[in-house]
Amino acid sequence: MLTYFAKRIALGLVTIWFIASATFFGMHAVPGDPLAGDKAMTAQIRANLEAKYGLDKPLGSQYLIYLGNIARGDFGISYTQENRRVNDIIREHFPISATLGILAIVFAGLGGVLWGALTALYRNRWPDVVIMFLVILGISVPSFVVAAISQWSLVGANLAAGTTILPIGGWGTVWHMLVPALVLGLSTMAYLTRLMRSSMLEVVSTDYIRTAKAKGLPATQIFSRHQLRNAILPVVTVLGPAIAGITTGGFVVEIVFAIPGLGRYFVQAIQQLDYTVIMGTTVFYGAFLVFMVILVDLVYGLIDPRVRVEK
């Protein structure tokens, strides 16, 4: 078990190194100049800036310096927010994205399993049809539309009530999080519902369910002990990457609801060619994803004894 995870972690480190290198060279290969602004600079001012950011050195040595810094956990200083270290940006804004993301995953996970199980139980009857219709909507309507519509509805509700029922944006209390988290988790919830439904239907037609029925077990027990537990495995598999995806993919929701999460910095850095922030956030998110995948494998073993890694 231990050697297995040591191996996994070593492989994970190699993956992160690969992500870092690919991002570094990819970023430098993209046309465009990170120092360029609206107004042209004199050659001297440009040279001063290049020296400041170490861009005057050959690419090879920039790469080595950069790898060394990452190894020490230092991502450098942002190009666009010149007074802020990338480490500070991640430290201050990731917890916000993560809080929102975890809440969204809770919504998505609970909702997905519940709706999925329901649709499977009521297969081809009206609850199934209604929920599956909503699922298709949830998957196909992009989050910026959902975000805008829900904010617009909240404004209407607040105006009608003459008071603030729920804040329409900003950050600070748990009330600020509810609607954005729902919006953020919606497409994952829809996806999980579909996955759970098909997985449940597959399990229903297996021999062990037939055996359980033949033994005369009560339906609730078959459902919770045999059907649900077996059907939930594929959901757990996608949950890991989904957590990483949701905590990093909140860009649109963060902009619409004025939430100071890391997703904004991640996307804007690419638009602005902010080299250090691109590198910092990508490597950080890459490492986070690798970690989540390893974690999911661990949880997998807890749920399903067959895949438990030998001790």
Add this chain to the structure above:
Amino acid sequence: MLVLHHASKSLTGTFTDVSAVDVEGNSISILIREEPPQLDSSRATDAVSGMVLGHVMEGLVRMGMDGRLEGAVAEDWEVTPTKATFWLRNDAKWSDGRPVTAADFIFSWKTALKPETGSEYAFLLFAIKNAEAINSGTLPSSALGLSAPDSNTLVIELERPVPFFDKMLVFPTFFPIRADFYAASKGRFGADADQLLYNGPFKITRWVHGSSMTFKRNPHYWNQEQIHLDAIHVPYITSDATASLNFFKDSKISMTGLQAENLTEAMRMGWQIRQHRDGTVFYIDFNFREGRATNNLNLRRAIQAALDMEELVYKVTKLPGYEPGLSLFPGWLMGEKDLLRREYPPTKISPNAGSAQAYLQTALQELGLGEPPPLVLLSGDNPISSVQSEWVQQSLKRTLGISVKIDKQIFKQRLAKMTAGDFDMVLAGWGPDYNDPLTFGDLYASWNKNNRGEYNSPELDGLIDTAQNQLEPAARMRAFGDIQQHLIENAVLLPMYERGVTYVVDPRIKQLKRRVIGPDPDWSRAYIDSGSE
């Protein structure tokens, strides 16, 4: 752990404390579109940082409510061709109560010029003697032409005569920085609310990055009677225009911009819609490099005669507050006594398909071509640029049979392609740095790095030289009139429009100032009139 801690802390807060206008607390709430990227005034270049700095810092002079220059830290001043002298008021103080002295300006400007500071706007200081040499590292900063005979007098030796030198001083690069505080911040100057020392009407008391800010009245500011608000809150930071409108509707912020599609709703709500022209001019730039078809004068004239900018502004983009472009020099610039636009009205080129085709025939002969050459139009990737470039494409196809290929790029890549000369035409824009026609006038000088199409005309260079060095106001303005005429006659650029913004303000707020130069919007002199709901 970090996550859990954060979540539990969040639960204790309240969300009812935000309101557009708080009469009791004598404060207002506003939204800013991005986190201010740089509050170290020696390095700030962008509009949001400029707006924030304009509320919490003050330079030697400022733009008054009437749009004229007025004394700020300086009580009085004098500019001659060789030097400028500023007499500082005694009661100008920092937020820790210590006086603002001439040494604080000298330190700030020297810091901006140091090569290792890497200040992009250091060039604004190049009018000061030896500034450029210091910025390139060839002279020590002690050689800078600044001196302080006493702590309240600042004497600036000029490298060359600059008739508008005092007007440049409203820019943040010229704000003061106190040496001891700067040193104590250990490279983090301007990074947080407590890493700045303030000398303006307000000070930043709280700054949660990317999330919110609070400006509170600075009790040490000298001109208290001009300041009415006790606090300005920034509860939201987002670039989303629809979200901004929603916050306004929900009475959370006191001003929002309006998009064309919101106008009907705004009128239905009975809001008083206001307009402001932000001073920026947008135009089509040509590539004049050897071998480019656009280097041909008659081809450019053909395009000039084929494009109807009134159609673009009134029928295609239909953005409220925009005005069809007539000249590189926007309408708000002042001439000698009146607006430059009135003293030197630009020649209006009326769109004319017949003359456009005639110019094209001449151009084809000169270029030795049988049919019109295909042209590449470089454009931004935002929706407005897309609409505009498609309009150019269609108009040129219809009138001249020219095929235009649109090359849509994100901002930094468009800039890189412009600098490399990888285009025939490009949609570009220019906003002013200081309140003088020269901020636009020298754009097409052969030595100007912003002249990315590399236009090179000794005649124009001569006119620009006059505009830069002539001290007699009438002759200077005549030079700008001549530059304008040259640019139109030679179709060096095709002005498309002057940009406008449409916005609504909570009716209880008075004396909000929108500006072209200086902090915009400027809430520093605003007050709440609770009688007018």
